[in-house]
Amino acid sequence: MPTPLFFGLRTEKRQNIFAAGISEFADYGYENSSTNRIVKKAGISKGSLFKYFPTKEDFYFFVLDTITAELISGLEEKINTLSPDLFQRIIEYSVLEFSWYILYPQKAKMIVRAFTKSDTDIYRKTVLKYGNREQDIFCWFLQDIDTTQFRWERQKTIDLIKWLLKGFNDDFLTRIQKQAYLDFEMLEKEYVKNLSEYIEILKAGIIK
Structure with a gap:
């Protein structure tokens, strides 16, 4: 799960990191995904990413949790x-x-x-x-x-x-x-x- 530092970021920066995660995991899946590509797309350093998410797995499940919640919410309506x-x-x-x-x-x-x-x-x-x-x-x-x-x-x-x-x-x-x-x-x-x-x-x- 994200650290408090992530939620303290500007909305645009959080969205860029989230979008980079979607793009990477959609194209490569978890096993073949690269944090180097993620941080390049997000415009942040690798050190910063791991300040926001302790592990790649934490980041992956944060992204997956968010988009599945969006899907379910849209269907429930x-x-x-x-x-x-x-x-x-x-x-x-x-x-x-x-x-x-x-x-x-x-x-x-x-x-x-x-x-x-x-x-x-x-x-x-x-x-x-x-x-x-x-x-x-x-x-x-x-x-x-x-x-x-x-x-x-x-x-x-x-x-x-x-x-x-x-x-x-x-x-x-x-x-x-x-x-x-x-x-x-x-x-x-x-x-x-x-x-x-x-x-x-x-x-x-x-x-x-």
């Missing part, structure tokens, strides 16, 4: 506009999330890198840090949905959908993370199309 039908809500939520990615592609690219499965310590720490938050988001997402059409017991049906979505998202992130350039408008079309097809298969098995 619009949750009441989503359909009460679970399957329609899943599609609408996906479109909302991608609309944020399209507006903030570098932030989105960092999120993609951060949450794509990898055999690294930083990924394991990310899962530990955000695991409960992911569950909270899913519970929040399910508020006020219509479950009257479910063929099977409510909680088991919801668990099945949750596992499907997690597997689908993990696979999607793994595939797109390898791409040199992420066109989120094109990815939205691909994601929604494929997700809709899986949902139709799922509906055939659990809807009365």
Whole structure:
């Protein structure tokens, strides 16, 4: 986490450091990121960076925490506009999330890198840090949905959908993370199309 010195900086300087972090972690991920490039982009010395953040990992999670909070806040503002039908809500939520990615592609690219499965310590720490938050988001997402059409017991049906979505998202992130350039408008079309097809298969098995 940042030291008090960071919060004592001028707003413009804090923003420059934050923007340099987004750019570096989005383009290189954590493992291949360079504090030399970060300080050059931010216009500060390496010594100054470590006065503001004790380690590169502290800086990384500060940036990631901030942009994920921005994403969640943006989605929460619009949750009441989503359909009460679970399957329609899943599609609408996906479109909302991608609309944020399209507006903030570098932030989105960092999120993609951060949450794509990898055999690294930083990924394991990310899962530990955000695991409960992911569950909270899913519970929040399910508020006020219509479950009257479910063929099977409510909680088991919801668990099945949750596992499907997690597997689908993990696979999607793994595939797109390898791409040199992420066109989120094109990815939205691909994601929604494929997700809709899986949902139709799922509906055939659990809807009365």
